[in-house]
Amino acid sequence: MPSDRPLPRAGALALALGCLIGVTSIGCGDRHGDEGGDKSDGDKVEGPSNEDREQLQREAHREALALALESSRAALSQADPLAAYRAGQGPAAAPPLSFAARGHILEALERAQTDTRDIDERFLEPDSVVILRVIRFGLTRIHDDQKRHPGLRVDPNLPLTMIEETLDELEWRLLVDDCNQDCLDLPGAMAAEIPGLREQLEAASLPATIRAGERCTALAARARGLAERLKAGDQPALVTLADALDTHHRWLLELQAVLPEAKLQTWSAAAPPLRPGNLESIDRLPAALDARAMIRWLSVDERVDLVADRALAEVVRQAVRWRAIETQLLGPGTDPAADGGPDASAPEYATAIVAEDLPTPVTVERCEALLKVLSAGVAGIEDVDAPVLDCERYLVLRGPEPASEGALLLELLDRAVIEPQRRALRRGELAELALVRGQWSEAVHVHLRRIMLLAHIDHRQGRAAALLEGRRALCQAGASLWIHGELGGAPDAPDDPAARAAALAAALGPACSLLDPQQALDEAVADPRAAMVGFGLSLIGDEPARMLGF
Numbered sequence: 001m002p003s004d005r006p007l008p009r010a011g012a013l014a015l016a017l018g019c020l021i022g023v024t025s026i027g028c029g030d031r032h033g034d035e036g037g038d039k040s041d042g043d044k045v046e047g048p049s050n051e052d053r054e055q056l057q058r059e060a061h062r063e064a065l066a067l068a069l070e071s072s073r074a075a076l077s078q079a080d081p082l083a084a085y086r087a088g089q090g091p092a093a094a095p096p097l098s099f100a101a102r103g104h105i106l107e108a109l110e111r112a113q114t115d116t117r118d119i120d121e122r123f124l125e126p127d128s129v130v131i132l133r134v135i136r137f138g139l140t141r142i143h144d145d146q147k148r149h150p151g152l153r154v155d156p157n158l159p160l161t162m163i164e165e166t167l168d169e170l171e172w173r174l175l176v177d178d179c180n181q182d183c184l185d186l187p188g189a190m191a192a193e194i195p196g197l198r199e200q201l202e203a204a205s206l207p208a209t210i211r212a213g214e215r216c217t218a219l220a221a222r223a224r225g226l227a228e229r230l231k232a233g234d235q236p237a238l239v240t241l242a243d244a245l246d247t248h249h250r251w252l253l254e255l256q257a258v259l260p261e262a263k264l265q266t267w268s269a270a271a272p273p274l275r276p277g278n279l280e281s282i283d284r285l286p287a288a289l290d291a292r293a294m295i296r297w298l299s300v301d302e303r304v305d306l307v308a309d310r311a312l313a314e315v316v317r318q319a320v321r322w323r324a325i326e327t328q329l330l331g332p333g334t335d336p337a338a339d340g341g342p343d344a345s346a347p348e349y350a351t352a353i354v355a356e357d358l359p360t361p362v363t364v365e366r367c368e369a370l371l372k373v374l375s376a377g378v379a380g381i382e383d384v385d386a387p388v389l390d391c392e393r394y395l396v397l398r399g400p401e402p403a404s405e406g407a408l409l410l411e412l413l414d415r416a417v418i419e420p421q422r423r424a425l426r427r428g429e430l431a432e433l434a435l436v437r438g439q440w441s442e443a444v445h446v447h448l449r450r451i452m453l454l455a456h457i458d459h460r461q462g463r464a465a466a467l468l469e470g471r472r473a474l475c476q477a478g479a480s481l482w483i484h485g486e487l488g489g490a491p492d493a494p495d496d497p498a499a500r501a502a503a504l505a506a507a508l509g510p511a512c513s514l515l516d517p518q519q520a521l522d523e524a525v526a527d528p529r530a531a532m533v534g535f536g537l538s539l540i541g542d543e544p545a546r547m548l549g550f
Helices: 009-021 050-079 081-086 099-117 126-148 158-175 186-200 206-229 236-261 291-302 308-330 349-356 364-378 391-398 405-427 441-454 460-484 497-508 517-526 535-539 543-547
Strands: 203-205 283-285
Touching (some): 050 081, 050 099, 050 126, 081 158, 099 186, 126 291, 158 206, 158 391, 186 236, 203 206, 206 517, 291 308, 291 460, 308 349, 308 460, 364 391, 364 405, 405 441, 405 460, 460 497, 460 517, 460 535
Parallel strands (some): 203 283
C-alpha cells in the first residue's frame, strides 16, 4: 500500500510530472489492482494526448515555481534583511554577520535551491522565466558567499558597508517618522554582531585593513553624533554601536602591525578554511586583485561577463559623454573646442563652478528655499511628486556640517524626490525581485535621476556637482579596472609609482583628468567594491545623454 506520509519537497515536482505523464501511479490516486483481478481491455483508460500532456507539464511547473518563490523569499530575506525591510517583506534586523545568523541562511538556502532545481524554463511563461532566472542568480550568489568565497573571510570592509547601509536606513526611517522599536534597536543589534567578525577574518590586504580602521572611526563618530542629536530614549543603542566600532578599530590596528609579515595568500585561491588562532594566523592578500579574481567577482556578484580592456574603453567613452553633458546643462564654458571637440565643455568647467561654491552653515531657511527651487523644477514632470521634507527634522538628523549650495541641493533632491520615488517603485515590484539587489543599481539610479531631474531644475551649482560626481565615479571605476584587471601589468610588480600613475592617466584620457591618478589607485586597492560603484554607469550605454536629447 502507498504511504500516506507527505512527500519530501525535493520529490514534489518529480512526482507531479510522473503522475501527469503516466510514469508512476504511486500516490497519484490511481489504485489499479486494489480490488483484485485483471482489468479487461475495455476498461483501459486512454492516456492524455501530447497537447494535454504539455499543458499538464506547464501547470506542474507553474505550481513548482509558486513553491520556489515562497522558499526563495525566505532565503533572500535572511541573507539581506535590509532589502527585505525596505521592501516591506521583513522586520528591521541587523545584517547577518555572526556564525549563527549565517547558519540560518544556509538552512533556508538549501530549501530554496531544492525547490528551484528541477523547474524547466521551457514550461514557463516568459515573465516567469525572468523571475526564475533572477531568483536563481540571487540564490547562487548567496551560495557563493556562504560556501565558496565568503566575503567576510577576506574583506574587512564588507561588514562595515553593511553597517553603514543599515545606519542609512535608520536615519531615513527617523526622517520620515517611520522607525518603530525594532528600528531603534538596530544599532544595538549590529553592535552585538561585530565581535564575531574578528573570528571569521582569515585573510586581508593591508590597504583594505587600513581603510576598514578609518571607516570604523567615521562610523563611530556618526553614531555618537546622531545619538547626541536625538532624544534621550533613542541614544543608548547608538552609543553601544559606537563603542563596538571603537573596539573593532583597535583590533584592526593590531592586525595592521602584524599583516606585513603574514603568509601571502592569493585572491584567486579559495577562501582559507576557518581555523582557531590569533592575529598571527591571518594571511596577507596582495593590495590589488588579479584579473581572474576580478572576472569571477563580477560574474558571481553582478552577472557581468568582464573583458577588462573592452570594459575600460567603454568607461572612457562614457566619461567623454559625461563631459558632453556638461555642455548641455552648463553651457560651453570658456573654450568649447578643448578636450573632446565642440560637444564637450571646457576643461574643468564644472570643477571651477564647484570650487567657487563654498560651504556655509545649513539652516532651515536655506533648506526651505532650495525645496522651493526643487518644487518649481519638477512641477511639470510626469510621475514626479513635489518634494516633501521636514527641514527642521532633517537638520537634527543631518548634523551641523556646513554644505555648499550645490551639495545641499543634491542632498535634498536625493532625500525629498529620488529616494521616495525609488522606494515606491520597489514596493511595486514582485518581492523576490526586490530582494535581489544589484551592488551598483541604487547608485546608478541616483546618478541617472539626478541628471534627468536637473535638466528641469535651474540650479547651476547643483548641476555641476551632479555631473562631477557621476564622471568621477566612472573614472574611479576605470582606474579600478586598470589596476585589478592587470591592464597596467601585474598589480604588485615593483615599479616606479610615478610612472604607474602616469600610465593610468594616459589610459583614462583627459575626460578623467579630474582624478589624481595616484589617489585613484589608492582608492581602488583600499576598497575594491566601493571603487567600482561607478562601473554601472558604463553598462547603461548612452542613457544619460538620451535623457537630454542627444
